[in-house]
Amino acid sequence: MTNQNDMLSPEAIKKIDREVAKYPADQKQSAVMAALVIAQDEKGWLSKETIAAVAGYLGMAPIAAYEVASFYNMYDLQPVGKYKLTVCTNLPCALSGGVHAADYVKEKLGIDFNETTADGRFTLKEGECMGACGDAPVMLVNNKRMCSFMLPEQIDKLLAECK
């Protein structure tokens, strides 16, 4: 059995503590979303053990943390490639090329949505509205970096940059 306290690095714990401090002292659970993000950033994805470690640290039942991890779209409950690309294909983006941008990436990488390239470099996801429809086509790299106006040239540049 894994020692849960070893699952999270001291740096991660420090970041989680900063989140916990935002909420009333008896509401530590409020920090679970942020804590899971911090854990995912560190581990690359969220295994059941990692989720349990986060739950343990916040004094929650593991299932309560798992409910959160499985509810929100950007938690990865399976390993993903080094670069997770999420392309918005929702209607406002599609009107300005969102679906075509996704098709272009699929062809370039030889994978479909929810697949990872054989070298483990890229995972491709279909995204829902990112709230940046004026910048369409829009993509997210590893959940946190938003790329705007992704026409073929910009996509080529991004893929080349992701070593």
Added chain:
Amino acid sequence: MALIDTINPLLTTGWSKGDAGWSLKDYEARGGYVQLKRILASKMTQDDLIAEVKKSVLRGRGGAGFPTGLKWSFMPKAAPEKYVVCNTDEGEPGTFKDRDLMRFDPHSVIEGMIIAAYAVGAKLGYNYIHGEIFDMYQRFEEALDQARAAGYLGNNILGSDFSFDLFAHHGWGAYICGEETGLLESIEGKKGQPRYKPPFPANFGLYGKPTTINNTETFAAIPFILGMGGEAYLNLGKPNNGGTKLFSVSGHVNRPGNYEVPMGTPFAKLLEMAGGMRGGRKLKAVIPGGSSAPVLPADIMMECTMDYDSIAKAGSMLGSGAVIVMDETVCMVKALERLSYFYFEESCGQCTPCREGSGWLYRVVHRIEHGEGRPEDLDLLNRVTDNMMGKTICALADAAAFPVRSFIKHFKSEFEYHIENKKCLVDPEVQRAGSGFFKAGAA
């Protein structure tokens, strides 16, 4: 996308310097935090403050359009523990105004929230920021640090006896958290499943305590309203539709982006500001208030003014002010298919009519789009929406139903053509060219 054009700029006065104008010193240089100082120095009463906001007829900018001052007045005075929450979980397809508010003028939101907290007697607040805009979350945290260091947040703000602190809570990808009680659940560290109402958040909100929750743009308008007076703000717009409003224009226009215009501005003017139709093509349809609002055909839309009452009269909703413009290259069946997939994907699963109904809507529209539609499918779709609307805890079921009903109502012949001929009325090559992704002539 920075602001391109505006009439009577208020909310966007600070946007002209782009990313170089968001910090505290810039905000103060353009009159920021003056209203907060005035309220604290004059010991303005909560009642007077709320009365001023009521006078402005500011209506909630998140989509529902509920009068803000009235909402604030519902907060129980005596409760010892109260909260103010900002809804920046901007995930309604077509809406991207709050992202730019966070980006170019986060302090206007902070000042608006502090003033709201003073008005309702809250000591603690949270801004729930959409998961996909991490850069804006970071910027807001930085702005909070600046405000705290300057004494605008924390204990005894600016030497007064008023204390309030504010933090940012980052979402992580769930449309349903834009629903206010789903959002509160999410801050509590749970699945974002909406709560039964009543009780409303003013009585039972965050951690079960009285809570005022408003949209980002609503809070951002507060300092401007107090600066110019409620009546002057109201007069910028039209009766019952006070002030200016940010419109996010997306789709087939030459210059997609955010535009701030007075309420009551003709749609034709807004379209012109957005550079007109891309490639000079013909306007086919507009979704005037975010993907949940019923679609309107071009001729009806061109007669509308951009305010709650005009759009409602035309049979749709102003919603969040997200104007999705579609030209003649759009297949309406394919457009609806994508929206229906969105609601199916984002239904939280709590209520059966929504969980199952949104799946039915998507699957049936999908089969029509893919040449497997049946003559009875349009009736079936309408019947499914009948069994969804008004039968669930929150409005997501209605939001899934409105596009289906309105697309079928206004573009029925296109759906019938699809069912009969098993293909799009609009040539696939024309559709492909419409997105502008491929350069003309390229493969």
